[in-house]
Amino acid sequence: MRSLIAALALTTAFVSVADATTIYPLDRATILAGSPFDLKVEFDGQVKAGDVSVTINGQPAEAVLGKKPDFIETEAGTTASAVLLRAAAIAKPGSYKVEAKAGAETKTVTWDVYATPSTAKAKNVIFFLADGFSVAHRTGARLMSKGMTEGKANGRLNIDDFERMAFIGTSSTNAIATDSANTMSAYMTGHKTAVNALGVYVDRTKDTLDDPKVETIAEAVRRLSKKSVGVVSTAELEDATPAAVVAHTRARADKAEIVGMFYDVKPDVMLGGGSAYFLPKTTPGSKRKDDKDYIQLFKDAGYTLATDKAELAAAAGTNTGKILGLFHPANMDTILDREFLKKGTVAKFPNQPGLVEMTKAALNQLAKNPDGFFLMVEGASIDKMSHPMDWERALFETIEFDQAVGVGIEFLKTHPDTLIVVTGDHAHGVSIIGTIDDNKPGTDMREKVGVYADAGFPNYEDKNGDGFPDKVDVTRRLAVFSSNYPDYYETWRPKMDGPFEPAVQNEKKQYKANEQYKDVPGAVLREGNLPRSADTAVHAVDDVVLQATGAGAEGFKGYMEESDVYRVLVDAMALAPAKD
Amino acid sequence: MELISRRRMLASAAASLLLPALARPAAAATALDFSELYGKVSVLGLTFSDKVKALKEKAVAMRGFMAPPLKAEANFFVLTEIPMSLCPFCSSDADWPDNIVVVYLDRAQTFEQANALITVTGKLEVGSWTDPETGFVSLLRLTGASFRKA
Numbered sequence: 001m002r003s004l005i006a007a008l009a010l011t012t013a014f015v016s017v018a019d020a021t022t023i024y025p026l027d028r029a030t031i032l033a034g035s036p037f038d039l040k041v042e043f044d045g046q047v048k049a050g051d052v053s054v055t056i057n058g059q060p061a062e063a064v065l066g067k068k069p070d071f072i073e074t075e076a077g078t079t080a081s082a083v084l085l086r087a088a089a090i091a092k093p094g095s096y097k098v099e100a101k102a103g104a105e106t107k108t109v110t111w112d113v114y115a116t117p118s119t120a121k122a123k124n125v126i127f128f129l130a131d132g133f134s135v136a137h138r139t140g141a142r143l144m145s146k147g148m149t150e151g152k153a154n155g156r157l158n159i160d161d162f163e164r165m166a167f168i169g170t171s172s173t174n175a176i177a178t179d180s181a182n183t184m185s186a187y188m189t190g191h192k193t194a195v196n197a198l199g200v201y202v203d204r205t206k207d208t209l210d211d212p213k214v215e216t217i218a219e220a221v222r223r224l225s226k227k228s229v230g231v232v233s234t235a236e237l238e239d240a241t242p243a244a245v246v247a248h249t250r251a252r253a254d255k256a257e258i259v260g261m262f263y264d265v266k267p268d269v270m271l272g273g274g275s276a277y278f279l280p281k282t283t284p285g286s287k288r289k290d291d292k293d294y295i296q297l298f299k300d301a302g303y304t305l306a307t308d309k310a311e312l313a314a315a316a317g318t319n320t321g322k323i324l325g326l327f328h329p330a331n332m333d334t335i336l337d338r339e340f341l342k343k344g345t346v347a348k349f350p351n352q353p354g355l356v357e358m359t360k361a362a363l364n365q366l367a368k369n370p371d372g373f374f375l376m377v378e379g380a381s382i383d384k385m386s387h388p389m390d391w392e393r394a395l396f397e398t399i400e401f402d403q404a405v406g407v408g409i410e411f412l413k414t415h416p417d418t419l420i421v422v423t424g425d426h427a428h429g430v431s432i433i434g435t436i437d438d439n440k441p442g443t444d445m446r447e448k449v450g451v452y453a454d455a456g457f458p459n460y461e462d463k464n465g466d467g468f469p470d471k472v473d474v475t476r477r478l479a480v481f482s483s484n485y486p487d488y489y490e491t492w493r494p495k496m497d498g499p500f501e502p503a504v505q506n507e508k509k510q511y512k513a514n515e516q517y518k519d520v521p522g523a524v525l526r527e528g529n530l531p532r533s534a535d536t537a538v539h540a541v542d543d544v545v546l547q548a549t550g551a552g553a554e555g556f557k558g559y560m561e562e563s564d565v566y567r568v569l570v571d572a573m574a575l576a577p578a579k580d
Numbered sequence: 581m582e583l584i585s586r587r588r589m590l591a592s593a594a595a596s597l598l599l600p601a602l603a604r605p606a607a608a609a610t611a612l613d614f615s616e617l618y619g620k621v622s623v624l625g626l627t628f629s630d631k632v633k634a635l636k637e638k639a640v641a642m643r644g645f646m647a648p649p650l651k652a653e654a655n656f657f658v659l660t661e662i663p664m665s666l667c668p669f670c671s672s673d674a675d676w677p678d679n680i681v682v683v684y685l686d687r688a689q690t691f692e693q694a695n696a697l698i699t700v701t702g703k704l705e706v707g708s709w710t711d712p713e714t715g716f717v718s719l720l721r722l723t724g725a726s727f728r729k730a
Contacts, residue, residue, distance in 0.1 A: 275623045275624065279624065279625055281708055281710075281717055282708055283624075283625040284618075284625055284626040284627065284628065284708070284719050285621075285624075285625040285626040285719075286625065286708075286717075287717075289710070289715065289717055295624065307622065307623040307624060308623075326623050326624075327623060328623060329623060348621045349621075349623070501662070501663065504648070504663045504695055505648035506648075506695075507690070507691045509648070512695065514663055514695065515663075515695040516662075516663060516695075
């Protein structure tokens, strides 16, 4: 036993020495044949050019990649050397063993380069991404929207009838935990990366825009097909999820630069929020720090601009082929605020379209292309409302997302050569544990939480049949809690005055319960279980559920990494068949 | 020791110099509400309200919340309509709302809990300006300002 432990320790120590050198793409990377990627080797210390060798399957790297990598003796901001080759590509599928050596330092990684089938199963791919989509959101949306009698759901969501499913691992390259940038980047490039990164591996230099790039799905579609590209989100278009379709940056916060990356790729349809980063800094309301006017630049590039529901409808009727829809300077309001409570920023932006209308408009436009399209649709605020534990808003968002998926399913009926994928990017630590019943005796809200048999069934009603409860603040509602939280006041009720802001930062940079909710009847202070630097509830590491239907859906099964999903998408479209 | 006392002396000297100057505009300060800042609000930008245009370079008093500051002691902070969980300067993901006002104090001051409603009095500056120290771009500023609990 003791010798086994000693042997294990030795192996571990050996591995960590070898890890001193890093090769990007990382070990076990899966790379689409012919797809451009940056090769980078980071040595632990300064080495001499003459001592460095980078081989691929025993041959000098340039023999395989067609170009000679550059040697950087001292990288900016470090005291170490590196080898870098931008936009390398490997055309021939197979296993590639990459070995980097410099004196005593050595590192080996293996890449799997794959081609796609030569015949496409799907002309169109619709990728529905619900940000933060956890199992409880799905259950809660079904209970709220359809109701339940004697333990059986009274109706089915659109997502309840998908043929194929897979459990998806969401972890990042630097942690088991994850964010919406690295997760969506894995889906949209086939490469996992680090928290906050989009379309790059994360290197050690400070510059957020110089990291080793990998190709995004929009770039692959542009390079290899005549298909159209669409991006739809209820968030800012520069937010992590929609950005991942086109962007390359180590920092998702590079939002002004991300607008430029959208402009480089020019998706045919772009609908969402985030206009503030399109406006030159001289325009009040701009969040840019330069004078670039991307509204004008996109118009000059032939886009029809839409800034509200009516303009979107008008743009959908035009034949320019390109629509830029910007409906909010920041993130769009939730459907609970837009359609029911009129809170948030709805008074300022009263005519924002919803995800269903945006999905319809995008499909209508993209379907005009005889070569097909790739469309990404994000339900962004499931996550944005789960962070502050605003469960009613998060569940209404889930219902809206499901209705947008319904638009996709209708499209599939008339366009069977379409693959529809519905998935989350990461989970939240959210669970439904019963009901909260105002009519239970007393004023102590904790005693009004019904668990086990006492939970009964909630009393939401949908008399007008729009799929949403007619009233959100019913007397017996879902009891939803987060497994993790900062200090906050639990109010046990829907937030009727606007989205919940559970904690605010104090002068010591610690998050404290927001005193605004202190006097809500029945509110109790819950001391957080997260580090005091956490402003809201955090993402969970739990698997998410992917569902798929239509052409090529059979590629999804079992457990898959987010990066594996990309391969099923490009396989379905047969983007890169093997060349003889 | 010497440094501290010198600094104290400088601070008190500055305070006594500024006090009479501040007293006048503070007394004449016009109340300005967050809801009165903009005339037209659209996806393609904002326009300042007539009231803001009329009060340009004049003393105003605004009520709001102090957004989490960059550091505990500084001569500037962001005033927001509602308490904010994000520090507009330090969060990599700052999504601060449009209706903020940057406050430049007459001297560095230690900050308070962001939970409390405060009244800020200062000279209203209007128009895009980039702080050379922080790179923060602001549209509306209160300069030479002071604040107290509302």
